[in-house]
Amino acid sequence: MKKILAIVLTLALMVSLFAACSSVTQSSSAPASSTTQTPAAAETTEAAESAEASENAEAEAPAASEGRYPEVHVAVMADMEDLTPCKPNGTTRTNTFWIIYETLFDYDEKMNLVPNLAKSYEILSDTEWEVTLFETIHDSQGNPITADDVVYSVNWLVDSGNNIRYDLFDSIEKVDEYTVRYHWKDKPASTSDLEFPLCRTFIFDSDAWENNNFAVAPVATGPYVVESFTVGSTLIMTANENYWAADTDEDVSMRAAYHAANVDRIVYNTITESSQAVIGLEMGTIDFCDYVPAAMLTEFEDCGPYADQYDVLTAPSTDYYYILPNMAEENARVSEDLNLRLAAFYALDNETIAAVMGNNNVPLKSLGTAAYPDYDTAWEDEATYMNTYDPELAKDYLPQSNYQGEELVLIGLSTEECKNALTMIQNQLVQIGLNVKIQTYEKSFLLTVLEEKTGWDFYVATTGGTTLINSWTRIISQQQNAGWTAGWLKDDRMEELYAIAAADDTHIAENMKICLDYVMENGYAYGVSGWSSSIVHSTHITDICYREGYWIVGACSYQ
Amino acid sequence: MYKYVIKRLISMIIIVVCAGIIVFTLMYLAPGDPARLQLGQWATEDVLAAKRHELGIDLPYIVQLGKFLYNTFLRFDFGISWQSSMPVMGELAVRLPRTLMIGIPSMILSVVVGTVLGIFAATHEGRLGDSLTMVLTMVLVSAPDFWVALMFIILFAAKLGWVPAFGIESLKSYILPIICSALPVMAVNARQARSSMLEVIRADYITTARSKGQKSKVIVRRHMFPNALMPIITGVAGGLCKVVAGSPVIESVFSIPGVGAYLLSGVNYRDRPVVCGCVVFFALFTSIVVLLMDLCYAFLDPRIKAQYSK
Numbered sequence: 001m002k003k004i005l006a007i008v009l010t011l012a013l014m015v016s017l018f019a020a021c022s023s024v025t026q027s028s029s030a031p032a033s034s035t036t037q038t039p040a041a042a043e044t045t046e047a048a049e050s051a052e053a054s055e056n057a058e059a060e061a062p063a064a065s066e067g068r069y070p071e072v073h074v075a076v077m078a079d080m081e082d083l084t085p086c087k088p089n090g091t092t093r094t095n096t097f098w099i100i101y102e103t104l105f106d107y108d109e110k111m112n113l114v115p116n117l118a119k120s121y122e123i124l125s126d127t128e129w130e131v132t133l134f135e136t137i138h139d140s141q142g143n144p145i146t147a148d149d150v151v152y153s154v155n156w157l158v159d160s161g162n163n164i165r166y167d168l169f170d171s172i173e174k175v176d177e178y179t180v181r182y183h184w185k186d187k188p189a190s191t192s193d194l195e196f197p198l199c200r201t202f203i204f205d206s207d208a209w210e211n212n213n214f215a216v217a218p219v220a221t222g223p224y225v226v227e228s229f230t231v232g233s234t235l236i237m238t239a240n241e242n243y244w245a246a247d248t249d250e251d252v253s254m255r256a257a258y259h260a261a262n263v264d265r266i267v268y269n270t271i272t273e274s275s276q277a278v279i280g281l282e283m284g285t286i287d288f289c290d291y292v293p294a295a296m297l298t299e300f301e302d303c304g305p306y307a308d309q310y311d312v313l314t315a316p317s318t319d320y321y322y323i324l325p326n327m328a329e330e331n332a333r334v335s336e337d338l339n340l341r342l343a344a345f346y347a348l349d350n351e352t353i354a355a356v357m358g359n360n361n362v363p364l365k366s367l368g369t370a371a372y373p374d375y376d377t378a379w380e381d382e383a384t385y386m387n388t389y390d391p392e393l394a395k396d397y398l399p400q401s402n403y404q405g406e407e408l409v410l411i412g413l414s415t416e417e418c419k420n421a422l423t424m425i426q427n428q429l430v431q432i433g434l435n436v437k438i439q440t441y442e443k444s445f446l447l448t449v450l451e452e453k454t455g456w457d458f459y460v461a462t463t464g465g466t467t468l469i470n471s472w473t474r475i476i477s478q479q480q481n482a483g484w485t486a487g488w489l490k491d492d493r494m495e496e497l498y499a500i501a502a503a504d505d506t507h508i509a510e511n512m513k514i515c516l517d518y519v520m521e522n523g524y525a526y527g528v529s530g531w532s533s534s535i536v537h538s539t540h541i542t543d544i545c546y547r548e549g550y551w552i553v554g555a556c557s558y559q
Numbered sequence: 560m561y562k563y564v565i566k567r568l569i570s571m572i573i574i575v576v577c578a579g580i581i582v583f584t585l586m587y588l589a590p591g592d593p594a595r596l597q598l599g600q601w602a603t604e605d606v607l608a609a610k611r612h613e614l615g616i617d618l619p620y621i622v623q624l625g626k627f628l629y630n631t632f633l634r635f636d637f638g639i640s641w642q643s644s645m646p647v648m649g650e651l652a653v654r655l656p657r658t659l660m661i662g663i664p665s666m667i668l669s670v671v672v673g674t675v676l677g678i679f680a681a682t683h684e685g686r687l688g689d690s691l692t693m694v695l696t697m698v699l700v701s702a703p704d705f706w707v708a709l710m711f712i713i714l715f716a717a718k719l720g721w722v723p724a725f726g727i728e729s730l731k732s733y734i735l736p737i738i739c740s741a742l743p744v745m746a747v748n749a750r751q752a753r754s755s756m757l758e759v760i761r762a763d764y765i766t767t768a769r770s771k772g773q774k775s776k777v778i779v780r781r782h783m784f785p786n787a788l789m790p791i792i793t794g795v796a797g798g799l800c801k802v803v804a805g806s807p808v809i810e811s812v813f814s815i816p817g818v819g820a821y822l823l824s825g826v827n828y829r830d831r832p833v834v835c836g837c838v839v840f841f842a843l844f845t846s847i848v849v850l851l852m853d854l855c856y857a858f859l860d861p862r863i864k865a866q867y868s869k
Contacts, residue, residue, distance in 0.1 A: 081642055276725050283720065
């Protein structure tokens with residue numbers, strides 16, 4: 001009897017292990033009641049089932065306000081770490097910080113400054129700007145936000161050492177209760193030069209900062225307040241019932257629409273594994289996820305087993321991969337050999353490279369993606385090495401170069417996506433007779449390697465930004481690396497063309513095209529692939545709200 | 560005996576300090592610029608230099624090491640995380656209970672079930688029960704823990720809906736991580752217990768007990784088990800040491816913000832205070848566990864106690 005029992009138990013355990021290997025899609029009608037319910041209903045069931053903490057949280061949460069969707073669960077891949085109002089350096093932080101904190105200005109679609117906490121600005125001189133605040137701003141605890149708080153917030157950021165891209169900033173002073181004056185070191189060439197001081201610096205009350213731990217419980221002016229934050233696990237936000245812009249009698253109609261709270265409660269679940277996030281979607285415990293693996297998207301698309309509960313939205317992202325040659329004088333074999341660079345770039349087929357990279361990478365036809373407001377699709381019509389794979393032409397260029405079979409070092413990130421790209425690039429370069437070695441590094445080490453002018457020949461990297469010209473900063477502007485580009489390029493003509501294309505008055509497609517043509521002529525960069533993010537979201541979300549390419553769950557439309 | 564304990568305590572302090580120095584030096588030598596990592600690709604050299612100064616990483620190695628040793632061992636302050644700006648000690652205090660919530664039940668489960676399975680296999684040596692137990696333990700030892708975890712999630716969370724797939728919202732969230740952490744250790748314990756028991760089973764005093772007509776259960780309980788206990792204690796102590804360190808894999812798969820995930824994130828971001836703080840804490844805990852294990856040996860085996868007394 002004991003033997004039989006032992007055999008049965010052993011077999012049961014092993015069968016249970018291997019049974020789980022079978023496809024999930026085959027059993028989507030499985031007993032888990034939540035899978036057949038709408039996501040919202042499933043959440044309710046799950047919450048009811050899952051005990052103490054949830055119940056307490058539910059009890060403490062405000063009742064759903066009329067017109068707002070009650071609760072949405074969002075899967076995020078990266079943890080927020082802390083909520084201190086310094087520069088957000090990750091997508092998750094951007095998405096969440098922008099609904100907690102507010103800045104003086106926002107950008108509209110044409111990259112003009114539009115009011116946020118500030119209602120207007122006046123240019124007093126080349127180096128002095130005066131910014132006037134709305135007079136009825138207060139944070140979620142009711143503390144009024146005045147010029148003193150703006151000065152405090154800006155100086156705090158500078159003192160904390162997180163003042164990224166504050167190159168033009170000199171100082172700030174209070175003029176009156178609701179007016180501050182910025183002093184710039186030089187005349188800003190365009191409003192994008194002031195992106196970080198005016199549109200990325202969060203403003204908060206100085207007393208609130210002293211009396212609260214902003215790392216976990218920030219007090220700010222945004223449409224959402226933090227209900228609870230468990231580092232590495234969940235961030236729960238509720239609509240700010242005391243939102244200043246909702247009950248002000250000032251004219252705030254010029255403010256952007258994404259400062260809205262269309263859902264009562266947002267629960268961000270940190271789920272680092274994409275497979276886990278997919279399970280969360282299948283169980284109905286997640287309503288929104290933007291990192292479902294491409295192979296799993298069919299589960300949620302039309303005809304998929306979860307198509308009745310979810311929609312899939314694929315949208316091009318502004319982030320893209322590019323290749324930079326090492327243009328340092330010390331690396332003459334590449335920097336002084338245009339034929340070698342052109343041979344290498346004509347030998348690349350970015351369609352194949354993008355295909356092996358996976359994760360919804362799409363090949364670029366020019367240096368940037370169509371997601372940018374200042375990208376011109378007409379650029380794609382002209383044949384360049386970015387949209388023309390021509391190994392024969394590459395083989396023509398190669399003999400004209402000084403290349404003698406030396407080993408070229410191709411470097412990039414050690415992520416799976418980048419490694420796939422590097423391998424394919426290496427294969428394609430080998431086809432025309434280049435001897436290429438790959439070296440991959442973690443992000444922290446890669447930036448250190450790039451600071452050396454030797455030791456590498458080509459670099460595969462990513463960039464992004466609010467505008468295309470902004471994204472080119474690191475690629476072709478010599479202001480970003482103490483007089484050089486990230487690829488150690490020093491070319492006065494390039495800098496001049498970039499400055500013209502970047503300046504507000506001359507930021508037009510024609511000037512960008514001139515800039516781009518110069519890049520192509522000289523083989524300064526190669527656009528590899530752009531990301532297109534696929535969002536799987538509950539059918540209760542009818543319209544995704546984007547801000548500068550980042551989704552804002554609180555401002556989405558719900559039914 | 561007291562002398563022995565005092566000697567061990569002194570050596571424990573030296574070991575922990577050495578562990579601190581080694582991990583600090585390794586992190587100091589590790590490539591990568593923490594300032595660049597925090598501020599990103601847009602940061603200019605001026606801003607980076609200011610950040611390096613703020614973090615104190617522009618100081619000479621010996622000064623940095625001195626500050627670290629002083630703060631860690633004299634002020635019991637592990638410093639502030641470079642990544643999150645939160646005190647490392649506070650973060651450990653918050654995360655440790657979650658790791659222990661998985662580690663302690665997992666250890667108990669693996670020891671109890673593993674030992675019982677091992678005894679069962681040893682007492683049924685060469686028979687079907689023994690073979691099945693060994694096959695099962697071999698599978699569990701060989702299967703990667705992330706794979707087992709994912710299979711369990713698909714079965715028990717996605718298909719059956721019995722437990723949540725991730726998070727720490729309720730006690731039910733800890734069931735799968737506990738089982739998944741316990742299974743491989745349980746298998747190792749079972750194999751360890753089996754071989755220990757088999758060594759004892761052939762001893763003369765067992766033959767004597769049998770020839771005297773002792774019942775099989777009594778022989779196992781009174782003669783075999785206590786003598787086979789030593790290697791099992793070693794295994795338990797090893798498991799206990801791992802309990803506080805957590806399992807980065809299990810914590811990542813189940814999205815549990817524990818100590819293992821914290822250390823992993825610290826390593827990824829070159830967050831020296833986090834890595835050094837965690838390692839010193841683990842070294843301290845491990846030293847204490849090893850000391851307690853040695854005392855247990857003395858308690859269980861009079862021969863070892865006599866050696867300590869010398």
